[in-house]
Amino acid sequence: MKDCIFCKIVRNEIPSYTVYEDDIVKAFLDISQGTPGHTLVIPKKHIANIFDYDEELASEVFARIPKIARAVKASNPDIKGMNILNNNGQVAYQSVFHSHFHLIPRYTNNDDFKMIFKDNSKKYSPDQLKAIQESIEKHIGD
Numbered sequence: 789m790k791d792c793i794f795c796k797i798v799r800n801e802i803p804s805y806t807v808y809e810d811d812i813v814k815a816f817l818d819i820s821q822g823t824p825g826h827t828l829v830i831p832k833k834h835i836a837n838i839f840d841y842d843e844e845l846a847s848e849v850f851a852r853i854p855k856i857a858r859a860v861k862a863s864n865p866d867i868k869g870m871n872i873l874n875n876n877g878q879v880a881y882q883s884v885f886h887s888h889f890h891l892i893p894r895y896t897n898n899d900d901f902k903m904i905f906k907d908n909s910k911k912y913s914p915d916q917l918k919a920i921q922e923s924i925e926k927h928i929g930d
């Protein structure tokens with residue numbers, strides 16, 4: 789896509805610190821470096837978000853993530869773990885609308901990355917959970 793910043797990175801029209809690429813994906817350092825080594829994995833094909841993957845592209849892209857994650861982890865002995873994050877839609881903090889996966893190395897529980905969601909386990913009755921489950925289940929394969 790012409791004006792997409794990540795398509796421009798794929799075409800090398802703007803520079804990136806690329807750590808891996810092949811015919812399907814490109815992986816490069818996120819400019820924000822949430823923690824050192826923070827890397828983005830993107831499909832070379834422009835798709836906006838997770839809802840636009842077909843099974844073939846998903847299997848090709850997802851299959852590559854573990855080996856890139858292992859390389860990031862191996863790059864620094866202080867990396868003890870990793871969060872893999874994928875934001876879809878503005879409401880979910882997506883700011884670049886070319887699908888991407890954040891590989892965020894974790895050094896300690898108290899480094900620069902925080903992820904907070906409420907424990908709402910007491911808020912929903914079994915009937916409410918059943919209704920949610922059924923409404924999702926009936927749309928699998930849409």
Ligand code: AMP
Nearest residue numbers: 793804817818819820875881882883884
């Ligand atoms: P998201 O908020 O999930 O859409 O993440 C977009 C990410 O792209 C942010 O973490 C930005 O720091 C990163 N980003 C934006 N422009 C560039 C760029 N030119 N090179 C590398 N990372 C970028």
Ligand code: ZN
Nearest residue numbers: 792795834886
């Ligand atoms: Zn794009």
